[in-house]
Amino acid sequence: MIKKIFVSVCFILLVLLLIPNHLSAQSMPMSLGLEFGYFVPSDWTIQGSATIEYDNFGAPVDLNATGFGQGAVVNILFVYPLRQNWGIIVDIGIIPLHGREITLALAPDGNQESYEHILDIYPLNVSLLHRFSISGSTLNPFLGAGIGLHFASWDTKHGFIRNAQYRRDWFKGTATHFSGHFLLGIQYELSSRLNLTSTVRYNFTGGDFEIKNMDTDERIEYDGIDLGGMSIKLGLSYNLN
Numbered sequence: 101m102i103k104k105i106f107v108s109v110c111f112i113l114l115v116l117l118l119i120p121n122h123l124s125a126q127s128m129p130m131s132l133g134l135e136f137g138y139f140v141p142s143d144w145t146i147q148g149s150a151t152i153e154y155d156n157f158g159a160p161v162d163l164n165a166t167g168f169g170q171g172a173v174v175n176i177l178f179v180y181p182l183r184q185n186w187g188i189i190v191d192i193g194i195i196p197l198h199g200r201e202i203t204l205a206l207a208p209d210g211n212q213e214s215y216e217h218i219l220d221i222y223p224l225n226v227s228l229l230h231r232f233s234i235s236g237s238t239l240n241p242f243l244g245a246g247i248g249l250h251f252a253s254w255d256t257k258h259g260f261i262r263n264a265q266y267r268r269d270w271f272k273g274t275a276t277h278f279s280g281h282f283l284l285g286i287q288y289e290l291s292s293r294l295n296l297t298s299t300v301r302y303n304f305t306g307g308d309f310e311i312k313n314m315d316t317d318e319r320i321e322y323d324g325i326d327l328g329g330m331s332i333k334l335g336l337s338y339n340l341n
Contacts, residue, residue: 128181128231129339135299137333139173139195143306143326146197146219168197168219173331179229187229189244195221195331218255221327223303224248225281238289245282250305252277252327271320273311277327280304287337297335303328 146168175193182188197219227246234240251274258269285299306326312319 128179128185128187128229130181130341131179131295131337131339133177133179133295133297133335133337135173135175135177135191135193135297135333135335137173137299137331138170139197139329139331140170141168141197141327141329143328146325146327146329168217171195171197173333175223175333177335177337179337185231185233187231189227189229189246190225191227192224193222195223197221214257214259216255216257218253220253220255222251222253223279223305224251225279227281227283231287240287240289241285242287243282243284246280248279248281248305250277250279250303250327251275252309254309254311256311268315270314271311272314273309275307275309277305277307279328293339295337295339297333297337299333299335300330301333302330 173193173195175191177189177191180188180190198217225246225248227244229242229244231240231242254271254273254275256269256271260267281301281303283299283301285297288296290296305328306324309322309325310319311322
């Protein structure tokens with residue numbers, strides 16, 4: 101995973117550095133922004149595709165009750181200009197994936213089973229950005245690449261009622277993974293200070309993840325799990341100079 105991240109980011113940075121400066125002569129302002137969007141995990145095991153089989157009054161039924169689904173993404177970003185059309189972006193955010201929660205009525209005697217899966221990812225990224233200025237236009241395309249850290253929190257609960265007695269399996273865990281990404285988008289100047297942005301970003305991140313049963317101390321380890329994916333965001337930024 102780390103090798104894949106390194107090679108991808110180095111390639112994109114090389115492409116950026118080969119872009120001639122004369123394509124844009126307008127200086128990039130220092131700015132502060134806020135973005136909202138949608139995140140789609142690249143790994144099907146994170147999105148959720150396995151099934152749970154249970155007997156519904158004698159009829160077997162399969163339900164999708166695993167994985168975390170897709171979710172929103174929110175981040176705050178700071179753009180620091182380097183020279184002309186180059187800049188550095190520092191952003192921090194949250195990707196909450198709370199997409200799988202289901203309760204099953206298993207039998208007439210009141211037996212029930214419930215599943216809840218929560219994965220919160222907190223990305224911290226640094227990106228090299230190149231912005232293209234179109235003469236006489238308020239539209240400015242941009243592209244970039246960078247690296248970061250993804251802090252993740254995993255919470256899985258499986259509760260079940262048998263013979264009027266409630267039991268549960270509750271697994272929790274945290275992990276920190278190195279990440280790489282590339283991004284592209286376009287900025288529209290609403291005024292001399294305010295900008296509207298649209299950004300597509302793809303993250304490469306993942307690694308080992310261990311979760312622990314909070315009641316029995318049983319541990320489950322996932323090797324090389326992929327927590328990357330694509331986000332599509334809209335945002336507003338304010339020029340500070």
